[in-house]
Amino acid sequence: MYTVNVTMAVLLAGLYTIGFYLLMQRSLMRVVLGIMVLGHAANLFLQTAGGPPGDPAMVAAGVREGMADPLPQAMALTAVVITFALTTFLLAMAYRSWVLLGHDEVQDDIYDRRIRELPRRDSGPDSFVAPRESAPQESLR
Amino acid sequence: MTALVVLPVLLPLLAAALSLVFGRFAWLQRGLGIGVLLAILVDAVVLLRRVDTAGPVVLQLGGHAAPFGITLIADRLAALLLLVSTIVTLSVLLYAIGQRITDLGPDVSSTAFHPMYLVLCAGVSLAYVAGDLFNLFVAFEVMLSASYVLISRRTTASRVRAGMTYVIVSLTSSLLFITMIALMYAATGTVNLADLAMKVDELPGGMQTGLALLMMMVFGIKAAMVPLHFWLPDSYPTAPAPVTAVFAGLLTKVGVYAMIRSQTLVFAHTASWTILLVLALLTMLVGALGAIAQDDINRLLSFLLVSHIGYMLFGLALFTVLGVTGVILYVLHHITAQAALFLASGLITRQTGTVSLREMGGVARASPLIAALFAIPALSLAGIPPLSGFVAKVSLLRAGVQVATPMAYAVTAVAVLTSLLTLYALTRVWVTAFWGDPRPPHADPDPHDEVVVGTRRRSVSMVAATGVLVLTGLFIAGAAGPLSGASERAATDLLDRDNYRSAVLGHSAVREAG
Numbered sequence: 206m207y208t209v210n211v212t213m214a215v216l217l218a219g220l221y222t223i224g225f226y227l228l229m230q231r232s233l234m235r236v237v238l239g240i241m242v243l244g245h246a247a248n249l250f251l252q253t254a255g256g257p258p259g260d261p262a263m264v265a266a267g268v269r270e271g272m273a274d275p276l277p278q279a280m281a282l283t284a285v286v287i288t289f290a291l292t293t294f295l296l297a298m299a300y301r302s303w304v305l306l307g308h309d310e311v312q313d314d315i316y317d318r319r320i321r322e323l324p325r326r327d328s329g330p331d332s333f334v335a336p337r338e339s340a341p342q343e344s345l346r
Numbered sequence: 347m348t349a350l351v352v353l354p355v356l357l358p359l360l361a362a363a364l365s366l367v368f369g370r371f372a373w374l375q376r377g378l379g380i381g382v383l384l385a386i387l388v389d390a391v392v393l394l395r396r397v398d399t400a401g402p403v404v405l406q407l408g409g410h411a412a413p414f415g416i417t418l419i420a421d422r423l424a425a426l427l428l429l430v431s432t433i434v435t436l437s438v439l440l441y442a443i444g445q446r447i448t449d450l451g452p453d454v455s456s457t458a459f460h461p462m463y464l465v466l467c468a469g470v471s472l473a474y475v476a477g478d479l480f481n482l483f484v485a486f487e488v489m490l491s492a493s494y495v496l497i498s499r500r501t502t503a504s505r506v507r508a509g510m511t512y513v514i515v516s517l518t519s520s521l522l523f524i525t526m527i528a529l530m531y532a533a534t535g536t537v538n539l540a541d542l543a544m545k546v547d548e549l550p551g552g553m554q555t556g557l558a559l560l561m562m563m564v565f566g567i568k569a570a571m572v573p574l575h576f577w578l579p580d581s582y583p584t585a586p587a588p589v590t591a592v593f594a595g596l597l598t599k600v601g602v603y604a605m606i607r608s609q610t611l612v613f614a615h616t617a618s619w620t621i622l623l624v625l626a627l628l629t630m631l632v633g634a635l636g637a638i639a640q641d642d643i644n645r646l647l648s649f650l651l652v653s654h655i656g657y658m659l660f661g662l663a664l665f666t667v668l669g670v671t672g673v674i675l676y677v678l679h680h681i682t683a684q685a686a687l688f689l690a691s692g693l694i695t696r697q698t699g700t701v702s703l704r705e706m707g708g709v710a711r712a713s714p715l716i717a718a719l720f721a722i723p724a725l726s727l728a729g730i731p732p733l734s735g736f737v738a739k740v741s742l743l744r745a746g747v748q749v750a751t752p753m754a755y756a757v758t759a760v761a762v763l764t765s766l767l768t769l770y771a772l773t774r775v776w777v778t779a780f781w782g783d784p785r786p787p788h789a790d791p792d793p794h795d796e797v798v799v800g801t802r803r804r805s806v807s808m809v810a811a812t813g814v815l816v817l818t819g820l821f822i823a824g825a826a827g828p829l830s831g832a833s834e835r836a837a838t839d840l841l842d843r844d845n846y847r848s849a850v851l852g853h854s855a856v857r858e859a860g
Contacts, residue, residue: 228518233510240517247524254532276414277531280480284524287487291520294491295513298498302510305503311510 213253220246233299233309240295244288251281348405350393351418354386354428354471362464372455376443379460383436383467390429397425398832402839402849404477412851413541417477419850422836423674424474427603430678431474433818434595434685435467437811441689442588444807449798458499466492466592473600477850479530479537482604483523486568490516493597496589497581505584512581519567526560533557540850542612543843558613562605562622569601571659572629575652579636582651583644583701587692590644594651595685599677602658606673610840615665618749622663627757629656634767642701643691643779646771647684650727653764654680660757661742664749670837672742675830679734679822683723686815690720693812694779699788699800703775708784717780719812724776726819728769734822739765741830 224246227239255262255277262275303309361382368374397403397420407416420428442463446456469489476482494516498509531537533553534545546554563574570578578598582590609615609622633653640646658680661673693716698706710717726733739761746758787800822829839845 224521228514236514240514240521243518243521247521247528250525250528251531254528274535276537277528280527280531280537283480283484287484287491288521291487291491291494291513291517294494295517298501298506298510298513301498301501302506305501305506 210253210257213249213258217246217250217253220249231311233302233311236311237292237295237299241292244292248281248285248288251277251284255281347396348403350389350396351403351405351420351475352407353389354432355418355468355475357382357385358464358468358471362461362468365464366457366461369457369461370455372453375455375460379439379464380436380443382464383432383439386467386471387429387432387436390425390432393420394422394425394429397422398835402846404849413536413538416481417538417540417850418475418481419477419846420475421839421846421849422832423603423606423840426674426678426832426836427599427681428471428474430681430818431470431596431599432467434681434815435463435470435592437814437818438588438592438595438685438689439463440807440814441591441692441811442586444805444811445586445588445692448803448805448808458495462492462495462499463592465489466496470596470600474603478539479527479542479608483520483527486523486600486604487520489597489600490520493593497585497593508581508584511577515567515577519564522560522567523564526557526564529560530557538850539607539611540847543847546612547614554613558609559621561608561612565601565605565608566625567601569598569605569655569658570652571625571655572632572652575629575633575655578652579640579645579648582648583642587688587695591685591688591692594648594688595681598651598655599681602655602662602673602677605659606662606670606840609662610665610670611843611846614843618664618666618751618754620663620753622659623753623757626656626659626663627760629653629659630760630764631656634764634771637771638767638774641703643695643703643706643775644688644701646703646775647687647691650768650771651684653768654684654727656764657739657742657761660761661745663757664745664754665841666745666749667834667837667841668741668748669745670840671830671834672738672745674833674836675741676738678829678833679726679738679819682815682819682822683726683735686723686812686819687720687727689808689812689815690716690723693804693808694720696799696804697787697802698779698785699790703778705788706779706785707782708780710780712784715809719809719816720780721776722816723819724772726823728772729765730769732823734819734826737823737826737830 220242224239224243227235227242230236230239255274260271260273262273262278264272299309361378365375365378368378393403402419402421405418406412407418409415442459446454466489469485469492472485472488473482476485494513497512498505501509527537530542533549534542536542536545546557567574582593585593630653633649633651633656637646637649637653640649657676658673661669661676694706694709695701697709697713697716700706722733726735729735729739743758743761746754746761790798790800
């Protein structure tokens with residue numbers, strides 16, 4: 206337990222805010238950037254949980270003053286590797302999506318849109334049109 | 347003996363590496379996968395017998411003592427789940443192999459599927475035996491990164507959107523998981539679950555509630571708890587049938603397992619937890635009502651999956667031995683029933699060539715066997731006696747009535763209502779898809795990819811694998827007596843935390859603190 210470092214707290218709050226803000230954008234690239242920023246925020250937070258910035262994690266034998274807790278640093282290292290790998294995967298998928306769809310907008314859910322349109326079309330017992338043009342076939346793939 | 351705990355994690359990981367190396371030898375890959383899963387099955391049976399008689403099996407990796415090293419621990423709950431999960435992964439693998447051989451011939455190998463499937467199995471096993479929060483995080487990541495590959499393999503334009511949704515939502519929840527670990531560590535200075543169980547008790551009440559809520563949110567996204575469920579019906583149905591079956595059967599259940607473990611071990615709930623009860627109620631209703639609106643059979647089943655997560659949350663939220671017993675029985679029943687349903691739905695769509703219920707018909711007359719394979723797990727899911735769903739639901743409902751608060755009564759009533767809604771949704775599937783005159787199959791809309799639909803050809807192993815899962819469900823119903831005995835012992839272990847603590851930390855440490 207140590208007193209909270211204001212700089213770190215403000216920095217973390219900023220990173221989390223930016224990350225979540227970007228995550229809610231419509232452009233896929235911004236969403237990916239949001240995940241990256243959030244990843245930095247989470248990993249930095251894990252580091253901060255171990256002690257104030259600047260303290261070394263390894264010191265000479267017998268010295269215990271001014272040493273940072275090494276465990277969160279080890280965990281942060283693992284977490285950094287995992288977020289790094291998954292960010293790469295996400296980038297690859299975003300690129301694939303851009304190649305296949307030709308734009309990087311996050312699309313509306315097809316089903317949601319159709320269900321929203323249902324009451325407008327429904328004006329009698331026989332007027333019901335099944336909400337499908339291509340979607341059920343698509344979702345087989 | 348302690349090696350029993352680590353084998354279900356190590357074996358599939360090593361086999362995954364070998365499977366990748368021997369990617370061009372189709373039969374070697376298949377043999378490796380089946381052999382390893384059979385080995386884990388034997389391991390799980392031995393582990394369960396040992397754990398049930400002699401208490402939890404604990405392994406401290408590298409010999410470092412408990413709160414500092416990596417602890418792997420299997421108690422009754424973990425061993426039971428490991429056993430049922432392995433039955434499911436093995437059956438699904440047989441189904442996938444059968445499907446591939448039927449469609450592409452026996453000698454076409456699959457570079458990515460087998461290794462990734464084994465990595466997924468390793469992740470699931472590690473999640474069950476992980477003894478600390480960070481290891482649980484790693485287990486989730488191992489499992490999820492394999493699932494990202496499985497869901498986005500051979501991406502087409504329509505599948506990439508669903509895959510992106512799945513990956514982004516899962517990644518966000520993983521990042522929240524890291525945040526939760528950081529907060530936990532900052533508050534207590536440990537991530538070991540047994541150690542946390544003691545240290546969290548000393549924190550101020552507000553901080554305990556905050557941490558419990560954050561943890562519930564992290565696992566709630568993975569378990570598809572309403573209102574965090576929206577990603578599931580969008581992404582699961584887009585994957586091929588075997589992948590959907592294993593995702594639906596296992597991945598959400600691992601989230602539920604993590605929720606059970608963390609809320610019983612780390613946090614001390616003495617009475618029923620109202621927030622979780624409300625969420626359970628919403629999950630049941632939203633899922634069941636969503637299912638009724640669907641026309642796509644796989645989306646319908648996905649919504650039912652969400653709905654039935656609500657039952658598990660309901661039992662957990664009561665925090666009584668009877669409630670947690672019900673949850674354990676429900677998880678065991680639901681893993682097999684849901685996986686069997688998705689495999690059966692795979693057989694149906696394969697035959698009819700469409701997933702749209704309106705365009706199916708007469709499946710019961712065309713192939714009565716498939717109809718039976720769908721009907722038994724469907725009735726079980728709706729809770730018709732004497733099937734496994736009934737056994738699990740009865741103990742949950744009894745637990746709800748036993749707690750006897752107005753909120754518990756309300757959720758119990760909604761649980762009964764949801765059973766009826768489930769029955770209604772599944773009856774609709776039955777009437778539209780199975781009755782009527784057989785229709786000619788729809789042509790495969792995309793004949794060049796690896797998913798073949800609209801064909802009568804299917805192999806024995808696909809039907810047999812589905813049959814094994816259905817039989818497992820029947821076995822759970824038949825062995826309801828001994829199983830509820832085992833579940834009750836597991837539930838008692840969960841609610842009496844000293845057993846787990848002293849197994850990990852040693853008796854003296856627990857007595858000093860107590």
